[in-house]
Amino acid sequence: MTGKTRSRKITANSCKHVYSKITENLNRPSELKNMSLLLNTQVNSFVRSPLFYEILGAVTVLAVILLILWWKQRNLYSGLRSLPSPSGGHWFLGNAPQLLNSVKEKKFFQLLFDWAKELGPMYVYWIGSKPGVILSDPKLIESTIINGMRDGSLVRTQITRKAYNDIAGPILLGESGTEWQWRRKAWNPEFTPKVLPKHFDTIDRACFQIIETIKETASPIEVKADPLFVELTTRVISCLLFGIPVDKNRSTAEGPPLEIEKLYQAMSVLTYRILRVATGEKIWMKYLPIKSSQEYWEGRKYVETFLIPRVDLALQMRDNPNKNWEDICPLFKQSMLVKIAAKEPKYDRDSLIAESIEFLIAGTDTTAHSLSFALGELSLNQNVFQKARTIVDRTWETYGGITVESLKDLSYIRAIFKETLRLYSVSSGSTSLQAERDTIVGDQPIPRGTRIFWSTIAAGRDPSIYPNPEEFIPERWLGDDGENDRLIIMAFGSGSHRCLGENLAILEATVMLTMLLRYFDWELVNGRSSLENLQQNLLIYPVDRMPTKFTVRELARQTVNAK
Numbered sequence: 256m257t258g259k260t261r262s263r264k265i266t267a268n269s270c271k272h273v274y275s276k277i278t279e280n281l282n283r284p285s286e287l288k289n290m291s292l293l294l295n296t297q298v299n300s301f302v303r304s305p306l307f308y309e310i311l312g313a314v315t316v317l318a319v320i321l322l323i324l325w326w327k328q329r330n331l332y333s334g335l336r337s338l339p340s341p342s343g344g345h346w347f348l349g350n351a352p353q354l355l356n357s358v359k360e361k362k363f364f365q366l367l368f369d370w371a372k373e374l375g376p377m378y379v380y381w382i383g384s385k386p387g388v389i390l391s392d393p394k395l396i397e398s399t400i401i402n403g404m405r406d407g408s409l410v411r412t413q414i415t416r417k418a419y420n421d422i423a424g425p426i427l428l429g430e431s432g433t434e435w436q437w438r439r440k441a442w443n444p445e446f447t448p449k450v451l452p453k454h455f456d457t458i459d460r461a462c463f464q465i466i467e468t469i470k471e472t473a474s475p476i477e478v479k480a481d482p483l484f485v486e487l488t489t490r491v492i493s494c495l496l497f498g499i500p501v502d503k504n505r506s507t508a509e510g511p512p513l514e515i516e517k518l519y520q521a522m523s524v525l526t527y528r529i530l531r532v533a534t535g536e537k538i539w540m541k542y543l544p545i546k547s548s549q550e551y552w553e554g555r556k557y558v559e560t561f562l563i564p565r566v567d568l569a570l571q572m573r574d575n576p577n578k579n580w581e582d583i584c585p586l587f588k589q590s591m592l593v594k595i596a597a598k599e600p601k602y603d604r605d606s607l608i609a610e611s612i613e614f615l616i617a618g619t620d621t622t623a624h625s626l627s628f629a630l631g632e633l634s635l636n637q638n639v640f641q642k643a644r645t646i647v648d649r650t651w652e653t654y655g656g657i658t659v660e661s662l663k664d665l666s667y668i669r670a671i672f673k674e675t676l677r678l679y680s681v682s683s684g685s686t687s688l689q690a691e692r693d694t695i696v697g698d699q700p701i702p703r704g705t706r707i708f709w710s711t712i713a714a715g716r717d718p719s720i721y722p723n724p725e726e727f728i729p730e731r732w733l734g735d736d737g738e739n740d741r742l743i744i745m746a747f748g749s750g751s752h753r754c755l756g757e758n759l760a761i762l763e764a765t766v767m768l769t770m771l772l773r774y775f776d777w778e779l780v781n782g783r784s785s786l787e788n789l790q791q792n793l794l795i796y797p798v799d800r801m802p803t804k805f806t807v808r809e810l811a812r813q814t815v816n817a818k
């Protein structure tokens with residue numbers, strides 16, 4: 256036996272021995288004294304053994320390596336230390352505890368916004384010695400995303416890509432390069448301004464259904480507006496994507512029925528997880544036997560059960576184009592799911608499920624919560640409300656209701672929605688970038704590896720671009736002859752990944768707000784606090800879900816009954 260193995264054996268055996276002696280003699284003080292002497296001897300012999308020096312050496316080498324890495328990283332990013340940085344950070348962990356706490360409290364975007372108010376348009380937070388640069392100058396955000404991604408100096412960070420792709424598989428938001436290109440090429444034609452009027456009737460019916468629901472409970476009964484808008488947007492996207500009729504009384508044969516509340520709950524769990532993973536939670540944590548993992552798997556199972564039969568059917572139709580699918584509902588045959596499956600053979604079962612979940616996330620809460628904020632701002636800004644109402648009544652009377660043709664006269668309503676998106680950018684900083692090489696942002700040198708992020712809520716309040724930023728002024732979005740297209744609208748993102756559903760969202764919101772203005776007066780039950788008390792899963796929403804007292808307008812009573 257060599258000295259090395261002997262000393263190891265001695266140590267392990269003697270520890271076991273000492274432990275059993277201690278437990279045996281716990282109640283005998285004299286024995287305990289002997290035991291402590293024995294323990295002392297064993298410790299001394301271990302400290303003198305070669306194994307002890309081996310361990311000590313390894314620990315020292317590891318500590319030196321970590322120190323060198325830390326020092327190198329500190330030096331690499333030392334130039335960024337000239338930027339303002341949030342106070343109250345931990346000496347070693349930096350701002351990580353503050354950031355993690357904000358995610359836990361569902362106020363991550365709020366924290367970045369609060370820091371922007373205090374520190375200005377470019378600041379840096381530290382996670383240990385790793386920096387994250389936060390921008391809130393609208394022009395700088397746009398040019399950084401567009402130019403940085405074009406010249407390859409900036410790429411979407413692995414951590415956010417992983418967070419998106421972990422929803423159920425690779426998706427548009429999580430992919431880049433050619434993997435993103437073929438996906439986006441397949442979907443783009445479905446969302447152009449030219450194609451969207453085809454969906455006007457669907458949107459019109461879905462909005463009118465909400466009017467009827469409010470009317471059934473109104474005069475003046477309190478209704479939570481936010482869930483109604485979630486219902487609207489979920490019905491619209493489910494109709495366009497999966498061919499599910501918007502009429503809530505019509506059933507669907509291609510898969511389980513659309514249960515809005517259950518779907519919303521499941522999606523909330525999935526989206527909160529995206530935020531957590533994007534801010535550092537490990538992907539494998541979803542396998543831990545804890546409550547949040549259980550909720551995640553239940554949510555995911557619910558959503559997949561809703562989607563799988565529809566995706567499978569779309570793929571069967573792709574594989575058997577000549578079969579007569581006469582039993583299948585025409586709406587499903589015309590759905591985007593069927594079209595995309597047929598058009599892009601690279602899509603298979605898993606990727607279509609993943610992409611469908613992405614559309615349910617991207618195309619529902621975004622528009623719904625923005626509509627809630629628009630409703631709230633209208634109630635609190637009576638001059639805007641009255642001006643909008645006059646325009647709506649005039650347009651209504653000219654066209655006999657809201658029609659595709661009437662949309663051109665409703666630029667003020669679109670301006671109301673854009674002004675809402677400026678103040679309540681629901682996805683305030685959805686994806687971060689990372690410097691692939693040393694680069695410059697504004698005048699600031701940015702070392703390779705730096706993460707760049709932004710706060711579009713803060714950007715929307717930049718007084719040099721939006722004078723009197725705290726005021727709700729839809730007029731700023733209007734030019735001499737209609738819309739002011741030159742004003743930067745940050746809420747839909749920038750660059751190649753800019754929102755695919757921007758035109759759809761604006762169309763839905765225009766029709767919904769126009770109908771609300773035509774049919775109701777309303778006031779917020781909780782006043783401005785509904786617009787101030789916000790949280791986020793991935794997207795920002797009003798915590799109280801915007802309770803509102805609606806009263807049916809006298810002039811609209813007949814029309815509602817007649818429609």
Ligand code: HEM
Pocket residue numbers: 427428429439613614617618619621622625676681682685686746747748749751752753754755756757759760
């Ligand atoms: C007010 C409503 C909306 C807002 C504020 C919004 C916001 C955004 C933002 C900021 C991005 C860019 C994310 C990034 O760069 O990582 C985005 C992307 C996207 N949005 Fe929207 N969105 C809205 C409505 C919609 C709707 C109705 C759809 C439905 C089709 C949709 C589908 C998408 C998709 C598929 C992407 C990913 C595009 C890509 O990665 O190429 N969005 N959205």
